[in-house]
Amino acid sequence: MGFKIAVAGATGNVGREMLNILEERGFPADEVVPLASRRSVGTEVSYGDRTLKVKALDTYDFSDTDLCLMSAGGSISKEFAPKIGAQGCVVIDNSSAWRYDQDVPLIVPEVNPDAVEGFSRKNIIANPNCSTAQLVVALKPLHDKARIKRVVVSTYQSVSGAGKEGMDELFEQTRAVFVADPISNRKFTKRIAFNCIPHIDVFMEDGYTKEEWKMVAETKKMLDPKIKLTATCVRVPVFIGHSEAVNLEFEQPISAEEARDILREAPGCLVVDKHEDGGYVTPYESAGEDATYISRIREDPTVENGLAMWVVSDNLRKGAALNTVQIAELLVARGLITPRKQAA
Template identity: 65%
Template sequence: MGYRVAVVGATGAVGREILKTLAERQFPVDEIVALASARSAGREVSFGDKKVLKVQNLETFDFTGWDIALFSPGGAVSAKYAPKAAAAKCLVVDNTSHFRMEPGVPLVVPEVNAAALKKARKGIIANPNCSTAQMMVALKPLHDLFRIKRVVVSTYQAVSGAGKSGMDELFSQTKGSFVNDAPTVAQFTKQIAFNLIPHIDRFMEDGSTKEEWKMAVETRKILDPDIKVLATCVRVPVFIGHSEAISIECEKPVDLEKARAALRKAPGVILRDEREDGGYVTPIECVGEDDTYVSRLRIDPTVENGLAFWCVSDNLRKGAALNAVQIAESLDEQHLIGKDSPLWQPVARPEEPA
């Protein structure tokens, strides 16, 4: 049996990747619609190699009778239209940050906490931040083994995390540098070409940025409420592919060979740890790949029970589109999609936290 599927924000980088991923993974689609703002209505987007969809206006669209909607239009748009879709009993998987910390909205990385989908009592499931998603895939097998109590992570995040405009700005500044054009700074706070910017999202009162705050609170919601996280998030002049240098402190003694074995078996992880020139994975090598790659695995001697490693992933796929489609696949496997889904049934007991 197939489903009626809506992709919201279909003209953006993530929306296009969602359409591509749905087709590649042969998600059971009977009918699909591409939705975006009124100014994008009438444009065409691809679904697979052969099908072209004409974009429809989200503002006038009726979600009644549609089974599932995958949203990636921006937080303010999701805040307005995701509840409307859910009210029409169209299950929502939202890529924005708007619902992530809301009670009753599961925050899901399917390799880590797919069981949380059954707690989606508002008809909305949230996709985590791109940098959080790949870290969760890598941390889960290690947490199961050694019980992580603290994470220190530095991220090196591609400009595609800021959307098409971020990619355009890096391209424009890079091209301009070869003809001595002064860089135009618009999307980022400083020049991004040939530079690093230790600032993603807005600053908070304690001096951290909201991106860093997201990684901490989302890790606790997805993996374990007792884990402490210190993140430093940096934008780098890479088009696609987030990288992370991660150090963990665990409750139990760390065994390097057991860690390697667990990572090799973990779903969504590929371990490449060859300890030689080129024996690691860089962001350019992960573009278009579904897996999260782990390299440079080693004991951290500065803390008791410490382990350090390098982790890269395609942020448009695992960080956004792929994870959303995997959530849809998990919902299908658990028979949670459709008008007869138990998610639409009233709950007599008090609502559990997601």
Template identity: 70%
Template sequence: MGYRVVVVGATGNVGREMLNILAEREFPVDEIAVLASRRSLGTEVTFGDTTLKTKDLATFDFTGWDMALFAVGSEATKEFAPIAASQGCVVIDNSSLYRYDPDVPLIVPECNADAVMGYTKKNIIANPNCSTAQMVVALKPLHDRAKIKRVVVSTYQSVSGSGKEAMEELWEQTKAVYNPINEVPAKVYPKEIAFNVIPHIDVFMEDGSTKEEWKMVAETKKIIDKSIKVTATCVRVPVFVGHSESINIEFEEFLDEDEARDILREAPGIMVIDKREDGGYVTPKECVGDFATFISRIRQDSTIDNGLNLWCVSDNLRKGAALNAVQIAEVLGQKALKKG
């Protein structure tokens, strides 16, 4: 027996990717419904070889459905996720709304799959921020071996993390560079993103950090260990898909780079590509469409006693969003909503 699954926000980048991944991974679906706002009502999306028409989220009855993968903004989630949950459908939410709620588990299956059982408090499970998701996949196996004290991370995040309009803005601005007559002003971002980098993701906070940077700190602590100190600088770069991260890790005890490389090679969800030669590493363009989190440039940090540096790359629409949500659904099915 399979599950009755709802995908909310099925016409967006992440919603469509959720449908692709559910089909690719052969998730046991008995019935699937695709929902969108009224302005997208009737839009067709694909699920494997099947074409589906979106239904109206505002009038949908979640009764009898097993799980709903939400890929809409926080405002719509705030309104409709509690309705779905109250009607007995487990919500797996990709927005930031519930990530910091102590009664809602924040799950990256490679790191804390057992915590999924905490869903019963509100019938809701949170999916982490895209930049956090790939980082903790890399950190967790190393933390289990040598216990991490501190992480310093700089991100290089693609525009797809901001949605379709951001991708279009990068494309139009890039074309305009070669045709200056057609100037394309910045709308999605505060400055032009084409041939540029912007050290600003989400809103600024009182201490000078941005909300994206704060998310990486808070979520890493909730997923792995509250004692880990994290400092982040999050940067938007002119890449369509794929987030990259330069990560510096300080451990409580010494961890040799060769042992770290072996640990990461054996860890779930990770692919190590680490050759000390031209091209012996992975770039964001190469990770697009892949399930794995790629790790390269593993090396000792000689400036501290127990330090390592590494480079981490992943498809943010997959591991950073849709894939992680589907993996949560798989864990939920295995541990809680068992059928057959």
């Protein structure tokens, strides 16, 4: 007997992607229930070749549901995740609401799978920020080899990281440029079409943004609290796929060739690094793919034991929906959850 799965936030970009990935990867689900707010009740979403009708999250009974994959926003998660967990259903949450709670494991399966066993304290598991997820997949095997001391990362983040509204705004503004219509900003603080905005999430007192702070805090929690990291996060006019220019300083010597060999064998990583025109991956090529792509691996002669590289991934997949499903698969593979109907 398979599992009963609920997907909360099923009408959003990430929720729809979760449904696609559950079906693509053949997750052992006997029943999948899409959930959203009351105004979305009755909306149809796709699950493989089936069409499912959305039910209301706030009235749904989770007492016979095994897993809830949640991508409904931080405030909704704060309100509902503890209630769902109290009914014995394990929540895997894609928002930032629980990432920094010491009783909630923050998981990327290729990086810290053993930490997942701490989920039973609250029946909640957190998914990291999209920009952090792809970064730590690339950092983990290199850290294991030579111990990373410091990371300097600049991100080039697609508008899908801001949801459907962000994608719509890029499309509408791009069209307006070509037909000479007025351009208005609703989702972003400045025009995004043919532009870059060095501002994601709110500003903090030290001048960094919350997105940049997230990368620091999450990398320390999942990988190593001793790692020093500084980030500059930039929104760019790309629909899907986050890119990162990453500069690394290690405790031990490591060559570019050693790094390539290590990353070629690392789970979740795909190295495309030819020193020729087109011998690298761009965000456009990462869209719809599961891998974290790594290119432009080279030694940095300005610091001792330094490397630089380019990291690209589909933020809706590895940065959100895919990682969530991989966490669910990890729970099943380790026997940490069993179908409740079967157990009954």
